[in-house]
Amino acid sequence: MRRMWTPLMKPIIEKINARYIVEVGSATGGNTWSILEYCRDHDAHMTAIDPFPSFDIEKYKREFGDKFQMCTELSLNALPHLQDYDVILID
Numbered sequence: 001m002r003r004m005w006t007p008l009m010k011p012i013i014e015k016i017n018a019r020y021i022v023e024v025g026s027a028t029g030g031n032t033w034s035i036l037e038y039c040r041d042h043d044a045h046m047t048a049i050d051p052f053p054s055f056d057i058e059k060y061k062r063e064f065g066d067k068f069q070m071c072t073e074l075s076l077n078a079l080p081h082l083q084d085y086d087v088i089l090i091d
């Protein structure tokens with residue numbers, strides 16, 4: 001999904017002026033970081049859902065603060081607890 005961020009996903013997300021983005025499947029966090037840069041530039045925030053993330057979550061929290069929430073569980077368990085999101089990216 002990472003390769004589709006700049007040509008496809010970011011333009012759509014900007015077009016709908018998304019303020020709350022959910023990402024299902026973060027893996028190494030490459031796309032997560034891109035989403036968070038968008039959040040920083042657009043007064044938005046995100047939740048990443050992945051039971052087995054393989055990146056430094058604390059580093060992301062230090063860099064992006066309350067713009068970043070991590071749920072280390074399956075999406076079917078996490079999604080019912082989330083509200084008011086504008087878009088969910090599933091990979």
Ligand SMILES: C[S@@+](CC[C@H](N)C(=O)[O-])C[C@H]1O[C@@H](n2cnc3c(N)ncnc32)[C@H](O)[C@@H]1O
Nearest residue numbers: 001002025026027031049050051052074075091
């Ligand atoms: C293809 S990788 C994601 C790649 C990432 N989006 C990127 O662009 O770099 C898939 C990830 O989905 C996670 N995953 C698989 N099933 C899941 C589920 N039911 N809920 C949340 N995450 C899940 C896996 O742990 C894995 O890290």
